[in-house]
Amino acid sequence: MYKEERLPQNAKEGILFLLIISIISVNTIAPIIMGLERGFSKENYLETLKIIPFMWIIVVLLVRLVAGPLVGKVIPKFAGQTDGFNARVLLNTLLNVTVLSVLLTIIGTWVGTKQISLEPFQNFFHSWFRNFGVAFWIELLIAQPIARFAMKKIHARQASQERV
Numbered sequence: 001m002y003k004e005e006r007l008p009q010n011a012k013e014g015i016l017f018l019l020i021i022s023i024i025s026v027n028t029i030a031p032i033i034m035g036l037e038r039g040f041s042k043e044n045y046l047e048t049l050k051i052i053p054f055m056w057i058i059v060v061l062l063v064r065l066v067a068g069p070l071v072g073k074v075i076p077k078f079a080g081q082t083d084g085f086n087a088r089v090l091l092n093t094l095l096n097v098t099v100l101s102v103l104l105t106i107i108g109t110w111v112g113t114k115q116i117s118l119e120p121f122q123n124f125f126h127s128w129f130r131n132f133g134v135a136f137w138i139e140l141l142i143a144q145p146i147a148r149f150a151m152k153k154i155h156a157r158q159a160s161q162e163r164v
Contacts, residue, residue, distance in 0.1 A: 004085060005155040006148040013154065017147050018063065024143040026056045029135050034112070036130060051111055058107060059100070067099040089148075093139050101132040 008014040034048045035041075074095055079088055105128045109120035120127065 006085070006152050008151055009155070013151060016154075017151060018060065020147040020150055021139070021143045022056060022059050022063065024146060025135070025138060026052055026059055028138050028142065029131075030055055030108070032134050032138075033108070033131055036134070037127075054111055055104075055108065058111065059104070062100055062103055062107075063096070066103065067096050070099055071095040089144065090140070093144060094136070097132060097136045097139055101128060101135050104135075105131050 003009055008017040030052055031045055031048045034044055038044045071092060075088075075091060079091055083091075105124060106120040108131075109127070110116050113119070
């Protein structure tokens with residue numbers, strides 16, 4: 001069976017792939033959303049940096065325990081056998097970002113305000129559409145391509161070592 005060189009081939013590569021995407025995502029999406037929410041300032045950015053480690057752990061857990069399994073069950077219902085790599089990546093990104101943005105619109109507000117309240121539910125649609133848009137484009141244009149490029153380089157290096 002053909003193995004896609006732009007995707008992880010084993011658990012170790014899967015962890016690296018997840019780390020690359022999650023670190024890029026949390027360090028770009030969170031500051032942009034906080035800037036849009038509270039204004040772009042040095043003070044707001046420094047506040048965001050304080051919550052990023054917690055958000056990163058939450059994101060990784062949500063990807064592994066919720067979004068990954070859920071999207072894994074849904075994708076076969078929409079993706080056809082003849083769909084190409086780019087179509088599958090786009091669908092996967094769309095579904096993952098949808099699940100994660102719904103959950104993180106709520107959880108992120110709680111973490112950012114350091115309290116569990118009804119606020120994320122009261123402002124959900126306004127916040128979610130914005131959060132989804134930011135996250136989708138960061139994932140599609142920055143995080144995913146960088147992670148796939150890293151996998152491609154790793155596999156190219158492995159292939160050149162096997163030839164020697």
